[in-house]
Each structure stands twice: as structure tokens, then as C-alpha cells.
Amino acid sequence: MKHSKRRRLDFLFQGVITITSMIGLFLLIAIFAYVFKQGSGLLSWDLLTSDYYATTYDTYYSDQLGDEVFEKPSHLDESVYFSSKWGIGFSTALDNEGKSYMLIAYIDSNSPLRILPDKNNEGEVVEITENQALLKVIFTNYTIIMSSEGPENAANLFDAADGIIDMITTTSGKGIRGSIITTLYLIILTLIIALPIGVLSAIYLREFAPKKSKIVEILRRLIEMLTGVPSIIFGLLGAAVFIPFTSTFTAADGGNLISGALTLAVIVLPVIITSTDEALKVIPDDFRQASLALGATKTQTTFKVVLKSAIPGILSAVLLSVGRIIGESAALIYAIGTAIKDQIILTERSTSLAVHIWSIMAGETPNFELASAISIIILAVVLVLNLIVKFIANKLSYESRTS
Amino acid sequence: MKTENVFQITNLNLHYGTKQALFDIAMEIPKNQVTALIGPSGCGKSTLLRSLNRMNDLIDNCHVDGLVQYENDDIYDKNYDVINLRTRVGMVFQKPNPFPMSIFDNIAYGPRCQGVKDKKTLNEIVKNALVNSALYDEVKDRLKEAATSLSGGQQQRLCIARAIAMSPEVILMDEPTSALDPIATAKIEELIQELKKDYTIVIVTHNMQQAARISDNTAFFLMGELIEYDKTDLIFSQPSKKQTEDYITGRFG
Numbered sequence: 187m188k189h190s191k192r193r194r195l196d197f198l199f200q201g202v203i204t205i206t207s208m209i210g211l212f213l214l215i216a217i218f219a220y221v222f223k224q225g226s227g228l229l230s231w232d233l234l235t236s237d238y239y240a241t242t243y244d245t246y247y248s249d250q251l252g253d254e255v256f257e258k259p260s261h262l263d264e265s266v267y268f269s270s271k272w273g274i275g276f277s278t279a280l281d282n283e284g285k286s287y288m289l290i291a292y293i294d295s296n297s298p299l300r301i302l303p304d305k306n307n308e309g310e311v312v313e314i315t316e317n318q319a320l321l322k323v324i325f326t327n328y329t330i331i332m333s334s335e336g337p338e339n340a341a342n343l344f345d346a347a348d349g350i351i352d353m354i355t356t357t358s359g360k361g362i363r364g365s366i367i368t369t370l371y372l373i374i375l376t377l378i379i380a381l382p383i384g385v386l387s388a389i390y391l392r393e394f395a396p397k398k399s400k401i402v403e404i405l406r407r408l409i410e411m412l413t414g415v416p417s418i419i420f421g422l423l424g425a426a427v428f429i430p431f432t433s434t435f436t437a438a439d440g441g442n443l444i445s446g447a448l449t450l451a452v453i454v455l456p457v458i459i460t461s462t463d464e465a466l467k468v469i470p471d472d473f474r475q476a477s478l479a480l481g482a483t484k485t486q487t488t489f490k491v492v493l494k495s496a497i498p499g500i501l502s503a504v505l506l507s508v509g510r511i512i513g514e515s516a517a518l519i520y521a522i523g524t525a526i527k528d529q530i531i532l533t534e535r536s537t538s539l540a541v542h543i544w545s546i547m548a549g550e551t552p553n554f555e556l557a558s559a560i561s562i563i564i565l566a567v568v569l570v571l572n573l574i575v576k577f578i579a580n581k582l583s584y585e586s587r588t589s
Numbered sequence: 590m591k592t593e594n595v596f597q598i599t600n601l602n603l604h605y606g607t608k609q610a611l612f613d614i615a616m617e618i619p620k621n622q623v624t625a626l627i628g629p630s631g632c633g634k635s636t637l638l639r640s641l642n643r644m645n646d647l648i649d650n651c652h653v654d655g656l657v658q659y660e661n662d663d664i665y666d667k668n669y670d671v672i673n674l675r676t677r678v679g680m681v682f683q684k685p686n687p688f689p690m691s692i693f694d695n696i697a698y699g700p701r702c703q704g705v706k707d708k709k710t711l712n713e714i715v716k717n718a719l720v721n722s723a724l725y726d727e728v729k730d731r732l733k734e735a736a737t738s739l740s741g742g743q744q745q746r747l748c749i750a751r752a753i754a755m756s757p758e759v760i761l762m763d764e765p766t767s768a769l770d771p772i773a774t775a776k777i778e779e780l781i782q783e784l785k786k787d788y789t790i791v792i793v794t795h796n797m798q799q800a801a802r803i804s805d806n807t808a809f810f811l812m813g814e815l816i817e818y819d820k821t822d823l824i825f826s827q828p829s830k831k832q833t834e835d836y837i838t839g840r841f842g
Contacts, residue, residue: 481702
């Protein structure tokens with residue numbers, strides 16, 4: 187009787203443990219599935235390479251229209267509506283935020299609309315290209331195209347008209363090129379600042395500091411603790427110390443990329459120190475002794491033998507840091523600001539990918555689709571970095587440990 | 590026959606913290622001979638060996654009193670150049686410990702640290718060291734391969750080659766064959782006999798047969814004290830102390 191009760195209890199506990207672990211797994215999968223479902227539709231090369239702010243062109247056509255008749259090219263399908271009079275085709279497309287607009291899907295190389303005078307800048311010209319959006323046209327016969335009226339209507343109205351009083355087109359915009367570049371800048375700048383300091387600190391703690399010193403042990407504990415400090419506190423440090431600092435020594439005024447990189451450097455420094463320290467710890471003392479016994483100095487021993495063996499560990503420190511830099515948002519909101527930029531200048535504000543997400547979600551109409559698309563990019567970059575570092579570390583340890 | 594001494598040790602006392610490891614050691618180490626240090630585990634023979642190239646400096650709380658003279662210079666003098674001492678007094682450890690680099694880089698490591706950069710010179714140094722350590726024929730075609738790909742015995746000979754590449758005067762060996770099989774051990778012993786012509790060798794061993802086979806002088810240690818130090822034949826045929834006799838006849842240790 188008692189026996190069966192124990193068995194039932196055991197069974198119950200096993201069940202609870204299994205279900206609990208399943209909940210975690212399910213949540214992870216659900217999050218990834220949501221992000222991919224929401225974002226994958228918006229992922230495109232255009233999203234990665236185009237500016238956030240669209241450029242709008244305001245033009246007109248006042249010349250005498252020739253009587254050339256253009257052929258609709260055979261590679262265009264039925265969704266493209268073609269004006270044979272003007273040699274231009276329209277279709278409906280979704281922009282980088284998922285809204286539909288009228289796209290110039292095709293323009294003939296001899297089309298009269300190819301090069302048009304710029305209405306806002308006397309003497310300048312505007313090149314109308316494929317992938318621009320058509321916002322509005324007013325023809326000389328006073329018919330008007332609005333982008334919401336659809337491509338078929340637009341093609342018909344073009345065919346009926348002989349001249350254009352006003353035509354407004356725009357580049358696609360809402361791209362994240364600027365934020366990608368900012369993120370790359372931040373990764374490089376932060377590592378340039380934090381990697382040498384972190385690696386040298388770890389070398390001091392492990393190789394040069396007195397072995398059984400209490401102070402060194404306390405220092406090491408403190409540095410380990412720093413890895414767990416919420417990054418928003420470092421963000422305050424960035425705002426309070428690094429922004430005034432960079433504003434004093436550079437042309438910067440307010441948050442800028444350099445203050446952001448300095449803040450990130452403070453955040454990743456404990457990560458680099460701790461990982462490098464762990465890597466140095468497992469290197470056998472035999473190497474150090476053999477090197478010293480050969481008359482090498484302490485510095486030679488450290489840099490030629492010890493550090494060389496610790497490279498896989500240091501690489502994993504770099505990976506962890508890059509992951510931290512890409513994912514950091516709270517600290518950067520203070521240290522750089524949240525203004526999305528297309529032209530990236532070191533001494534000005536701009537957003538990393540993570541802060542870009544924050545920016546587009548913070549407005550009155552949060553854009554889940556775009557945020558998810560950027561999330562996919564962040565996940566992909568982290569994954570690729572992970573694989574690269576694993577590969578290099580494997581290769582290095584393979585070279586040093588086996589034949 | 591008058592022999593020249595490379596090391597002259599007088600009243601050497603060594604403490605690890607509060608524990609004394611060596612008591613009033615006094616001995617000379619003659620040039621171009623093999624001197625064996627024997628004794629049971631923990632008797633201080635390795636400690637003595639390591640005090641000859643000041644490797645004990647690396648151990649915290651290690652405190653040395655007394656005089657160790659290398660070619661008439663006090664090596665524990667404050668102004669003595671330890672780096673220079675270690676280039677002239679090489680060391681081979683108990684466990685083969687090649688660096689995680691290629692065979693070539695392992696041997697070139699010491700000279701490179703001394704600032705030798707010329708490729709031709711380095712090639713020559715590496716070749717000579719390998720030839721002198723009887724390893725050249727085995728590895729000449731794979732100098733670029735990882736040193737760790739060699740067998741244990743080869744690795745140990747590589748470590749000897751690495752020490753030879755510095756062209757030292759003395760080679761200290763700390764139980765160099767204890768991690769090796771009998772065949773590899775025989776090769777190392779053969780090599781030691783060869784090296785004796787050019788180098789002074791001090792070897793720590795817990796293998797008494799080995800000491801009897803390869804050494805010219807033998808020092809017997811017990812609990813940090815030098816019990817007896819004499820020609821090897823004398824120690825093994827007619828020891829003057831009871832403890833020595835007990836040890837070499839296998840009554841303890």
C-alpha cells in the first residue's frame with residue numbers, strides 16, 4: 187500500500203518536471219515563431235539598403251509629347267498596368283512598413299518621363315526610376331491621379347493626357363541602412379576601446395597580480411558582479427559622464443556615437459575581463475614554467491605563450507560582447523538618443539538596430555511588423571557571429587592540441 | 590684529477606612559508622658530469638634542483654637563505670640577472686611540456702625571445718638542437734606540425750632540444766623519464782650520456798637504477814637534508830651512511 191503511494195508520487199514529480207521544462211521550450215519557440223511570422227514578410231534587400239527618410243521629387247512635363255507608342259515588355263505580368271503613350275507601368279506594392287502604395291514598376295529607357303525638370307530647384311533635373319512610388323499627378327487636362335486610386339486607373343489617365351502640370355514621386359524610405367551602419371560602428375568602436383583594456387586587465391589579475399592576494403580576489407568578485415548590473419544604470423553613467431566628456435573634446439553636442447561606444451565599452455568590459463580571466467585560468471602552469479625556464483621574460487611568456495593559448499577564450503569574450511552591443515537598447519537611449527538617421531556621423535545622434543526597434547515601437551502607432559523584421563536581422567547576425575567564432579575557436583584549438 | 594665546479598652551494602636553507610624544505614645543504618656540482626639527486630618523495634631533491642635556476646621564485650612564500658654560486662656569482666644576489674641565469678642553466682621538466690605550437694617554433698622559442706630574428710640562423714639553431722637531441726631524423730620532414738602530435742618520448746626529447754637550443758652550460762632535469770615508457774626512457778638515458786660531453790647535467794630521479802646507470806656523482810637526500818654525496822660507484826657499492834644503504838637496498842622509500 188505504502189509502496190504504491192511512493193510510486194505515484196514519483197510519477198507525479200516526474201510529470202511536473204517534464205511539463206515545466208516543456209513550458210520554457212514552448213515559450214521560446216512561440217516567441218521565435220511570432221517574430222518570424224510578423225517580420226518575414228517585410229524582410230527584403232530594399233529594407234536593408236534604403237534610407238529611413240524618403241526623398242520626394244516634385245516635377246512637371248511641359249514639352250510637346252512625341253507620337254511614339256511604347257510596347258509593354260513581355261516580362262511584366264498582368265499586375266502591372268502599362269501606359270503605352272508614356273512608356274511607364276504601375277503596380278501595387280507594400281512599403282517597408284507594410285502599407286500599400288503605387289509603385290513605378292517599369293519605365294522605358296526612352297520614356298519622356300525618364301528625366302524631368304525639378305520643380306523646387308530651378309535648372310536641376312530629377313531622374314524617375316523604377317521602385318519609386320507615385321504619390322500624385324495633375325495633368326494638363328486637369329485630371330488627377332491619387333496614389334489610392336490604383337494602378338489601372340493611373341495607366342488609363344496617363345494614356346488620356348498630353349502634359350503634366352505636377353507629378354510627385356518618392357523613394358521608398360523606412361529602410362534601416364542607417365541603423366545597420368550605426369550598429370557596425372558601435373561594435374567596432376566599442377571593441378577597439380574595451381578589448382585591449384579588458385584583456386590587459388585580465389592578464390594583470392591572472393598573471394601579474396600577487397597570487398593569493400585578498401584584494402585581487404575581491405576585485406575579481408566585484409568585476410564578476412558588474413556583469414549583472416542592469417544596463418540602464420550604465421546608460422545614466424553615459425548620459426552623466428560620457429556625453430559631457432565627448433561634448434567637451436569633440437564637435438558633438440548631446441548624445442553621440444562616441445559617448446554610446448564608451449558606455450557600451452563600460453558594459454562589456456566586465457564580460458571581457460571575466461571570460462579572458464577564465465581562459466587564462468585553465469592554461470597549464472607547465473607552459474609558463476617552460477617558457478620562464480628558457481630565459482623568457484614574464485612579458486614574453488604572457489604574450490607569446492599564455493595569451494596565444496587563450497585566444498579561443500578571448501574570441502568567445504568578443505562574441506559575448508558583440509551580442510551585448512547588438513542587443514543593448516536601454517543604455518543607448520540615454521547615451522546616444524533615439525533619433526533615426528540616414529547619414530551616420532560619429533559626433534551626432536543615431537540609433538542602433540535595437541534602439542531603432544524602440545523608436546518605431548514608442549510612437550502612437552507601434553509597428554510590430556517592422557520591429558519583428560529588425561529582430562530577425564539581429565537574431566541572424568548573432569547566430570552567424572556565433573558560428574564564426576565557434577569555427578575559429580575550433581580551428582585554433584585543433585591546431586594547438588592535435589596534429 | 591682536479592674538476593671544475595659550476596655550482597657551489599653553501600649553507601642553503603629553504604622555507605615554504607613556515608615549513609622548512611632544505612636544511613643546511615652544502616655541495617658542489619662538477620662541470621661536464623652527470624650529478625644525480627636521489628631520495629624518497631618529498632625529500633627536497635626537486636626543490637634543490639629548482640633553486641639552481643631560481644624557478645622557486647615563482648612559488649609564493651618561498652624563502653631562501655644561504656649561498657648558491659654559479660660560476661662564482663651569488664645567484665640570489667639582489668642584482669643578479671635571473672633571465673640570463675636561465676638562458677645558461679636550462680631545464681627539462683617531469684611531464685613533457687611542449688608549447689602548443691609547431692615543432693620548429695617550440696625550439697626557436699628561446700632564441701627568438703633573446704632577439705634572434707634571422708631565419709637562416711634560426712634554421713641552423715633548430716637543426717643543431719634536433720640533431721644533438723637525437724630527434725632530427727624522426728621529425729625533419731614535419732617541423733611545421735604541432736609539437737603535441739609527437740609521442741611522449743619524442744616530446745620529452747623535444748623539450749631537451751628546446752633547452753639545448755639556448756646553448757646552455759647546465760641542463761637541469763626534473764625526473765625527465767618518470768612519465769615515459771621503458772623504451773623512451775632508454776633513449777633519453779642514451780641521450781644524457783651523449784650530452785654529458787658538452788653540458789653539465791643535474792638530474793633528479795626516483796629510479797635508483799637510472800642514477801646508477803647514467804650518473805657520475807650521486808647525492809642522497811632525506812627529509813630535506815643531504816645525507817651523502819659521493820661518486821656514484823661508491824654510493825652504490827659501499828655507502829658510508831646507514832640511511833643511504835637502507836634506501837638503495839630498498840628497505841624504505
